[in-house]
Amino acid sequence: MRHDTSPTARALLALEAIQDSPGITARALGDRLGVTERAARRYVAILREAQVPIESATGPGGGYRLGRGLRLAPLMFTPAEALGLVMAVLEGHRQAVDPADLVGGALAKILRVLPEPVAGAVRAVRRPSGPPPDPSLRVDPATTARLVEACSASRRVRLGYRLEDGRDRDMEVDPWAVVLRHGRWYLLCWSHTSSARRVLRVDRIRSAFVTSLRVEAPEQLDALRVLEEHLSQGWRHEVDVLLRADLLEAGRWLPRSLGRLEEVDGGVRLRATTDDPEWYARQLAATPLTFEVVGSPALVQATEDLAARLVKAAGGAGPPAPGTHQP
Template identity: 55%
Template sequence: MPNDPGPTARALRALEILRTRPITTADELAVRLGVTERAARRYVGILKEAGIPVESARGPHGGYRLGRGTRLPPVHFTQAEALGLVMAALGGRPAVADADDLVGTALGKVVKALPESVGRQAALLREYAAAAPDPLAAHPDPAVTSSLVEAVAHRRRVRLAYRSEAGNAWEEEADPWSLVVRHGRWYLLCHSHRADAVRTYRVDRIGEVHSTGRGFDAPVDFDPV
């Protein structure tokens, strides 16, 4: 067919598809390209040969994804979006006004990267808006949260160390179903194998998380909220 795209054009189209999603299966890529799965894998191979870091993830939730170092199009904020981002950060974590705060440092980098026409108001808002700290606020460890997100996404059972409000500490295996943010606190909704029951744990009270390598099936029609 004279109008049929060539291998290079389809490989570039595959790159565009991979850029828009965190992970894409061979079947999904084939459907989007209008080719067979075998052909889709061939176009992924062309991208790899060109030096583009396409990673392959195995398992039931596996597929292709772009690795680190891939240059993506820049993100452009409107002034309203930039102000909304700063307001949301201040409202959820007043310490972001402090340059030494983890989120505050990240927010500062975002604001500095904005064009002058957009970033000026966002910088002023961050500098002059006062947010009263919540004495009861507790923020989870980013590393723990990241491990839980990974386990939830890939349906992997974890072994975690927990400390209750009363100060009791224990370790257990759990099937992490979902992470829920409610009234500024992060919670893990899971099936506890220690209690053989559904449990909700505050993420800021989880000390360590380790994957057991075993999978699990979440309840059908599960709604975390």
């Protein structure tokens, strides 16, 4: 517990401890609060002065417990508890971001009654996404809460991070946003270790220490857009596609995670990278847009293979030869 925690805050924490552990002794209460046994008794006295019925008993089975007639607020969450609850809901229920949904409505009620510092942090990561494909992608709510609070407070963070090859690396970052997308939690940040913008997977963060150094995030940061654009870059195969559409129509059918859209003569240019050209070809084919793959040999081959499979699935009939007549 922080040394500068106010007496009022400690008294409320004492109330929570007594509620969670009926019969807790003054010594154990002091240990929970990080104070002496005498100070713990003083916080119990503060609660009694506030008309909170705290009963005490002596002997081996003695200690403090709540008396009859006390009506506590139904929700008393720490940031980590609140974020953990919301994370579990978002990961397990796709429609939880919709207040009209049954679960989404319940989640909205929880957010409304939480203290604003907690609700604001939780609201920051309330994004549409499906459940994680692998249980190993689940992240620690306490670590995620520290990252969200660091983003809200604009504080630099020292991280212990596991790289893709399994090596551990110490990093110092300016955190900008925590985002849930495609079943994974990401930290969007500026890395002083790499002197570059980075998107880090939260499930690979082994430790997070929030420093007192203040930082600044880019103005009018669209964290979700930046994240999705980042996810479309840095893979093995180049993607270069000309879409016969305007920018508005292309943006309606193609998510930002597929790449960057740029308006050019004759349509819109889609540029990205991918490790799976076959998957990328299927994404393009699923749209009603007319497109031409240019300058991407692996994607050209994947598109041709997909077209051949579709022709075969349709009975193997290709386009009629010139001059022939179909019945």
